[in-house]
Amino acid sequence: MTNTSDLKTLTQDTPSRSKSLLQKIAELRAVGVGDHISLPQLVVCGDQSAGKSSVLEGITEIPFPRADGVCTKFATEITLTHSNTHTSAEITATIIPHAGRSDDEKAKLLAFRRQLNNYDELPAIIKEVGEIMGLRGFGENNKSGPAFGEDVLSIHEISNKGRHLTVVDLPGLIAVSGDDQTEGDVDIVTGLVESYIKSSRTIIAAIIQAGNDTATQKIIKMAQKVDPSGDRTVGVVTKPDLINTGTEGRIAKLSRNEDTVKLKRGFFIVKNPAPTDLKSGDLDAVKRAKLEANFFAESRWKQAGPQLEKSRVGMPNLFKYLQSYLEEHIEKELPKVILDIRRMSESVGESLQLVGPERHELADMRAYLINISMKYHTICRDALRGNYEDLGDSFFKEDETRLRAQVQLFNYNFAGTMRLKGAKRKYFARVEDETNGGQVAESEKGVTEEANDWIYRRTRGSELPGTTNPNFLTELYHEQSSKWYCMAEAHVEKVYSHAKSFIYKLFAFIVPEERVQRNLFKEVEMLLQARLETAKLELKKLWQDEKDSPMTYNHYYTDNVQKARREELKDKITEVVALKTFVDNVCRQVIERHILRDLTKLFWAPEILKYSDEKVRMLAEESEESRQRREDLRGLKETLESGLAILI
Numbered sequence: 001m002t003n004t005s006d007l008k009t010l011t012q013d014t015p016s017r018s019k020s021l022l023q024k025i026a027e028l029r030a031v032g033v034g035d036h037i038s039l040p041q042l043v044v045c046g047d048q049s050a051g052k053s054s055v056l057e058g059i060t061e062i063p064f065p066r067a068d069g070v071c072t073k074f075a076t077e078i079t080l081t082h083s084n085t086h087t088s089a090e091i092t093a094t095i096i097p098h099a100g101r102s103d104d105e106k107a108k109l110l111a112f113r114r115q116l117n118n119y120d121e122l123p124a125i126i127k128e129v130g131e132i133m134g135l136r137g138f139g140e141n142n143k144s145g146p147a148f149g150e151d152v153l154s155i156h157e158i159s160n161k162g163r164h165l166t167v168v169d170l171p172g173l174i175a176v177s178g179d180d181q182t183e184g185d186v187d188i189v190t191g192l193v194e195s196y197i198k199s200s201r202t203i204i205a206a207i208i209q210a211g212n213d214t215a216t217q218k219i220i221k222m223a224q225k226v227d228p229s230g231d232r233t234v235g236v237v238t239k240p241d242l243i244n245t246g247t248e249g250r251i252a253k254l255s256r257n258e259d260t261v262k263l264k265r266g267f268f269i270v271k272n273p274a275p276t277d278l279k280s281g282d283l284d285a286v287k288r289a290k291l292e293a294n295f296f297a298e299s300r301w302k303q304a305g306p307q308l309e310k311s312r313v314g315m316p317n318l319f320k321y322l323q324s325y326l327e328e329h330i331e332k333e334l335p336k337v338i339l340d341i342r343r344m345s346e347s348v349g350e351s352l353q354l355v356g357p358e359r360h361e362l363a364d365m366r367a368y369l370i371n372i373s374m375k376y377h378t379i380c381r382d383a384l385r386g387n388y389e390d391l392g393d394s395f396f397k398e399d400e401t402r403l404r405a406q407v408q409l410f411n412y413n414f415a416g417t418m419r420l421k422g423a424k425r426k427y428f429a430r431v432e433d434e435t436n437g438g439q440v441a442e443s444e445k446g447v448t449e450e451a452n453d454w455i456y457r458r459t460r461g462s463e464l465p466g467t468t469n470p471n472f473l474t475e476l477y478h479e480q481s482s483k484w485y486c487m488a489e490a491h492v493e494k495v496y497s498h499a500k501s502f503i504y505k506l507f508a509f510i511v512p513e514e515r516v517q518r519n520l521f522k523e524v525e526m527l528l529q530a531r532l533e534t535a536k537l538e539l540k541k542l543w544q545d546e547k548d549s550p551m552t553y554n555h556y557y558t559d560n561v562q563k564a565r566r567e568e569l570k571d572k573i574t575e576v577v578a579l580k581t582f583v584d585n586v587c588r589q590v591i592e593r594h595i596l597r598d599l600t601k602l603f604w605a606p607e608i609l610k611y612s613d614e615k616v617r618m619l620a621e622e623s624e625e626s627r628q629r630r631e632d633l634r635g636l637k638e639t640l641e642s643g644l645a646i647l648i
Helices: 006-008 016-032 054-062 103-110 118-135 184-199 218-226 248-255 275-279 283-297 315-355 362-385 403-421 440-460 470-479 484-510 516-547 555-563 569-598 615-619 624-647
Strands: 040-044 077-084 090-096 114-115 153-157 167-170 204-208 233-238 267-269
Touching: 016 077, 016 090, 016 153, 016 167, 016 624, 040 054, 040 184, 054 077, 054 167, 054 204, 054 233, 054 315, 090 103, 090 118, 103 118, 103 516, 103 569, 114 118, 118 153, 167 315, 184 204, 184 218, 204 315, 218 233, 233 248, 233 315, 248 267, 267 315, 275 569, 283 315, 315 624, 362 484, 362 615, 403 484, 403 569, 484 516, 484 569, 516 569, 516 615
Parallel strands: 040 167, 040 204, 077 153, 204 233, 233 267
Antiparallel strands: 077 167, 090 114, 090 153
């Protein structure tokens, strides 16, 4: 199954192109880019008892501890770098903190750096790392911490072994909870594995035992969920020496990808070293490969029916495939990684612009407010003019932010409502119906006579019967227009509420810090409220004018009243002319003059320059959250720029 040329692949030099690609990914992860951008990687995952450590050792030639609970509590990233100049291995262990760690915790974890003379020191390093991470069961003081960590132990080996590969070992999936591993631990490990394998840039080396049903294995189900096509999942079947006699055919089918579960990348069959093989202490890659080749050369495999696919059997074939596939995968994904880093860097830069410069001094705070006022003035001016193009969809994407359009709509609706519902009583012209004997319809007749008779009785003076009091028209007009004030006041309130909502949205758009948003909105809201009160006073003045006798020089009235043949139509004409004038006055003299005009000056630079120092501090002093956000954004920006420097 494994010939001499296969064994030589374990010691052959890796092409420089492959080394360069893998080294770049390792450097990206080391500077923290992997916390924010998904990077191409190979992860080894499976159940705790699936033989994962043995597979990992076969791939990396690193003798991982096999004792229960050791090296399974956190992800371990192994980077192998070939160098012809290193006669002995240079081994370095560091910790890559999880992005959710505080700055102090990150500093503590990043300070960890150990040089190993050999891998005999690895168990002690793992215990020390677990204690630094604060994991339960590591160290005397960690009795109540989490059982599993989200930080990563990074092991970087530079040697002349001819291997160049980066692989991430994940904690084994827990099949059943118990005293040492709770249901919570089961969920944590499952979540950790999912967080790695869900990325489309992750190659999944799914470890399963030969004696178990492939379709029911947890890691296979998880892989199928995130990689339905099996395009980036490589199945690795372990412990074939423990299967029942007569079931070799099923394993052979797996090697040929002909079993019930099929993966686009197929399955590899590897044999874990037996405990007796490990006791000798000198089991290197070549000896392991020979033992493995001898096992698969046994007659039981030749009598199994379907033959094993030779290229899919043995650790040398698995390593060669994974190394080649990872190189191909990185080469394909790297341009996308560069694009993602650039996009995120641009986005972070925009966020930094929004956060603005630091505001330690009063001058900084005042300048910050003036800068906001300039943005406020520009957008508010455009909204009032109906110029929605400069900002495009960034602010004016919602109808509610298109202030002039909304006010025009409100005014139009107000005019229509006043025309249809403004009169207290409806008028109908007396049209004789010849089919009804020249009689007026009862509904029309009743409304008309009721209105006229009611006003006539109220205004009757010493005039002769059959004539009307000169006050009749004035009384009728006041009766008909009695609803106008309430309707106009409701319209003014509606425009005011929308203007207030517009200003709130505007501050939310131009001020990233919520506390400053609230402070500025309260400041402007008080000024806008004062404008509302002034607008209502103006409305009362207009209404007071309407209480006087009707007066107009509108040619519409004089032209049409002469044409009117009935007294009730003259009354209606008077009402229509006055209504149009009133609506226009409300829209122009009340709303435009007192609410919308100079809306841009509610928050503008000349007034800010007059603010007291106390007021400036109250409005613009920077919160701790804002300072922290700026610091986080700057750190992320530096990380992303470092990543681009590595790749370009």
